[in-house]
Amino acid sequence: MSARDSAPRLVATEAAQQAIIRLRAVHGPLMFVQSAGCCGGSAPMCFQAGEFITAPCDVLVGEVTGCPFYMDERQYAAWHTDQLILDIDLGMAEGFSLPADGGWHFVTRSVLCARDDDPVRDFGNGAAHRSAPA
Amino acid sequence: MKYAPPGQPGSVVAVEPRYENFIDGKWMAPVKGGYSVNLTPATAKPICEVAKSTPEDVELALDAAHHAKEAWAERSAAERAAVLNAVADAIDANREMLAVAESWENGKPVRETLAADIPLAADHFRYFAAAIRAETSTTTEIDKDTVAYHFHEPLGVVGQIIPFNFPILMAAWKLAPALAAGNCSVLKPASPTPWSILKLAEVVQHIVPSGVLNIVTGPGAEIGKALATNPRIAKVAFTGETVTGRLIMQYAAQNIIPVTLELGGKSPNVFFADVMAEDDDFLDKAVEGLVLYAFNKGEVCTCPSRALIQDSIYEEFMRRCLDRISKIRQGNPLDTETMLGPQVSAQQLQKISSYVDIGRQEGAECLTGGHPAGVGGEFTDGYFFQPTVLKGHNKMRVFQEEIFGPVLAVTTFTDEADALQIANDTLYGLGAGVWTRDGSRAFRMGRAIQAGRVWVNCYHQYPAGAAFGGYKVSGIGRETHKMMLEHYSQTKNLLVSYDQKPMGFF
Numbered sequence: 001m002s003a004r005d006s007a008p009r010l011v012a013t014e015a016a017q018q019a020i021i022r023l024r025a026v027h028g029p030l031m032f033v034q035s036a037g038c039c040g041g042s043a044p045m046c047f048q049a050g051e052f053i054t055a056p057c058d059v060l061v062g063e064v065t066g067c068p069f070y071m072d073e074r075q076y077a078a079w080h081t082d083q084l085i086l087d088i089d090l091g092m093a094e095g096f097s098l099p100a101d102g103g104w105h106f107v108t109r110s111v112l113c114a115r116d117d118d119p120v121r122d123f124g125n126g127a128a129h130r131s132a133p134a
Numbered sequence: 135m136k137y138a139p140p141g142q143p144g145s146v147v148a149v150e151p152r153y154e155n156f157i158d159g160k161w162m163a164p165v166k167g168g169y170s171v172n173l174t175p176a177t178a179k180p181i182c183e184v185a186k187s188t189p190e191d192v193e194l195a196l197d198a199a200h201h202a203k204e205a206w207a208e209r210s211a212a213e214r215a216a217v218l219n220a221v222a223d224a225i226d227a228n229r230e231m232l233a234v235a236e237s238w239e240n241g242k243p244v245r246e247t248l249a250a251d252i253p254l255a256a257d258h259f260r261y262f263a264a265a266i267r268a269e270t271s272t273t274t275e276i277d278k279d280t281v282a283y284h285f286h287e288p289l290g291v292v293g294q295i296i297p298f299n300f301p302i303l304m305a306a307w308k309l310a311p312a313l314a315a316g317n318c319s320v321l322k323p324a325s326p327t328p329w330s331i332l333k334l335a336e337v338v339q340h341i342v343p344s345g346v347l348n349i350v351t352g353p354g355a356e357i358g359k360a361l362a363t364n365p366r367i368a369k370v371a372f373t374g375e376t377v378t379g380r381l382i383m384q385y386a387a388q389n390i391i392p393v394t395l396e397l398g399g400k401s402p403n404v405f406f407a408d409v410m411a412e413d414d415d416f417l418d419k420a421v422e423g424l425v426l427y428a429f430n431k432g433e434v435c436t437c438p439s440r441a442l443i444q445d446s447i448y449e450e451f452m453r454r455c456l457d458r459i460s461k462i463r464q465g466n467p468l469d470t471e472t473m474l475g476p477q478v479s480a481q482q483l484q485k486i487s488s489y490v491d492i493g494r495q496e497g498a499e500c501l502t503g504g505h506p507a508g509v510g511g512e513f514t515d516g517y518f519f520q521p522t523v524l525k526g527h528n529k530m531r532v533f534q535e536e537i538f539g540p541v542l543a544v545t546t547f548t549d550e551a552d553a554l555q556i557a558n559d560t561l562y563g564l565g566a567g568v569w570t571r572d573g574s575r576a577f578r579m580g581r582a583i584q585a586g587r588v589w590v591n592c593y594h595q596y597p598a599g600a601a602f603g604g605y606k607v608s609g610i611g612r613e614t615h616k617m618m619l620e621h622y623s624q625t626k627n628l629l630v631s632y633d634q635k636p637m638g639f640f
Binding site for chain 2: 039093097
C-alpha cells in the first residue's frame with residue numbers, strides 16, 4: 001500500500017452510518033466512489049460492493065462502516081482535503097447510485113488542508129498534473 | 135410577458151396528473167405500478183407524477199424497439215428523413231408549449247428555451263434528416279474483377295441516458311442521429327427532469343413509428359443500470375458525471391458494445407488585453423461572453439466557469455463585467471425578462487452553496503453573490519442562487535471542479551503562455567473560449583487549448599454542423615455533427631468477385 005492510500009482520513013456521520021446499515025440489509029456489502037464532472041458530479045456514488053471496477057488510478061480514501069470509499073487519484077489530489085465526511089441529505093441520488101427510492105442521497109463534505117505550502121498536495125507522483133499538457 | 139405555469143388557467147401547457155412510460159407508441163403504466171412526484175424547481179411544488187419504473191419496464195421498451203427495428207432500418211433514407219423533418223415541424227409548431235414546459239421542468243428561463251433549446255432541437259432533427267440523405271456508401275476497386283462495397287447499417291436498438299440540464303435538446307442531440315441512421319431508441323430521462331420529454335413524446339407520438347422511440351422514467355440505480363447493462367442494446371450514449379460514465383464503459387466492455395460519453399468540463403474563458411483596445415461592440419460582446427457563465431444557471435457542461443483575464447485589463451474589464459452581472463434579473467423562469475432561474479434541484483443548490491464555502495475557506499475573494507437568492511412570493515421555496523464571482527487561483531477546488539451553478543471562478547494571467555498553461559491545467563477538456571482582436575493569437579490559442587470545442591470571440595453557441603465533444607476525461611465521441619452518424623452505424627463490407635475462374639488453391 002502506498003503512502004497515498006493511508007494518508008487521508010474519512011469519517012461518516014451517524015446518519016450516514018445508519019443509512020449504510022439499512023442499505024446493506026437490503027443490498028449486501030456496499031462500496032462508495034466519489035464522482036465528478038457534469039450534472040450529478042461531486043456526489044459520492046454508492047454501489048453494491050464490486051459493482052464498480054476500481055483501477056490503479058483510484059485511491060482508497062478509507063472505509064466507513066466496513067465499506068471502502070474510492071476516488072480518482074487526480075481528483076483526490078485536486079481536492080487537497082484533510083478529511084472527507086460522508087453524510088446524507090434529502091433528495092434523490094444521482095446516476096446509478098443507491099438508494100433508488102429517491103428520498104435521500106449521500107453527500108461528501110470536506111475539511112480542507114492547511115494551505116501554507118504548495119496549494120496542491122502532490123503525493124510525490126505528479127498525479128495532479130498527469131493529464132494536463134505541459 | 136409572463137407565461138402561466140403549466141396546468142394553470144391560461145397556460146399553453148396542459149398537464150395530466152400522472153404520466154406513464156412511452157413505449158411502442160403508446161402510454162404504458164409501469165409494471166409494478168410505482169409513481170413518483172415530479173417537482174418544478176421554481177416553487178418546489180409538484181407538476182405531476184411520473185412512472186417510477188423498474189427493470190421490467192426497460193424490458194418492455196426493449197421488446198418494442200426490437201420489434202420495430204427491422205422495419206425502421208429498411209425504410210429508405212428519404213423516408214426516415216421525412217419522419218425527422220416532420221418531428222422538427224411538430225416541435226416548431228409547439229415551440230411555445232415545449233418552451234414553457236421545459237422552463238417549468240428545469241427552471242431555465244423561458245427566454246432561453248424559446249430562443250435556444252426548442253428551436254435548436256427542431257434544427258437538429260432537420261440537420262440529421264439532411265445528413266442522412268447526403269450519406270453515401272463507398273466502393274473500393276480491389277482489382278479489375280473484385281470490388282469492396284461498404285454499406286452503412288444501423289446498430290439496431292440503442293440505449294440513451296440524458297442529463298437534466300437540457301432535457302429536450304439533449305434528447306434531440308441523441309435521438310436525431312440515432313433515428314436518422316436507422317436505429318430504435320430506449321431513452322431514459324434524468325431523474326430530476328422526466329416530464330418535459332414526455333411532452334415532446336406527446337407531440338411526436340403519431341409521427342415516429344411505434345417502437346422506434348421509447349421513453350422510460352425512473353431512478354438510475356434501477357432502470358439506468360438495467361438499460362446500460364442490458365445485452366439487448368447495441369450501443370449506449372450517456373451525458374452526465376464521470377463515475378457513471380466509467381460504469382457505463384465497464385458495462386459496455388462486458389457486452390462488447392460501443393459507447394459515446396459526455397462527462398462535463400471546467401471550461402476556461404480567456405480574455406486578452408486587446409479586447410479593451412476599443413470601447414466598442416466587440417468589447418460589449420466580450421463582457422457578455424464572460425457573463426454567459428450564468429446561462430442556464432450555470433448548469434451547462436461547457437459553462438465558462440473559469441475566466442482568465444490578462445492582468446493589465448483585469449480591474450477595468452472586471453468592473454464592467456460585475457456591472458453587467460448586477461443587472462441580471464433573477465426570478466420566475468416563465469417571465470421573458472428573467473435571465474436567471476432556479477437551480478434544478480435542492481441537491482444542486484446545496485452543492486453550489488458548499489462549493490462557495492469551500493472557495494471562501496481556500497481564500498477566494500467573493501466579488502459578488504455567494505448565497506442562495508431570496509426571490510420571494512410564490513418562488514420563496516424555489517432553488518435560486520445568486521450570480522456569484524470568486525477571485526482566486528487555478529489550484530483552488532472552485533477552479534478545478536464542476537460546480538454546475540452560476541458561480542464564476544476568475545483569475546489573471548500575464549501572457550499567452552501563462553494563459554495556455556492555466557487553461558490546460560484541468561482534468562477536463564470539453565469547452566473553452568478565447569477573446570482577442572488578434573486573429574493569429576486566436577488561432578494559436580484555439581489549437582493549443584486541449585478541448586473539443588473552442589469558441590473564438592463567441593461562446594455558448596450550439597449549431598448543428600459544429601462537432602461537440604470532449605478531450606481528456608470529458609468524454610468520447612462528437613455530437614451535433616454528421617460524424618455522429620458513424621457512432622450509430624456499422625459498416626457492412628460486401629467483397630465481391632466478378633471473376634469466373636477459381637483461385638487455384640484446391
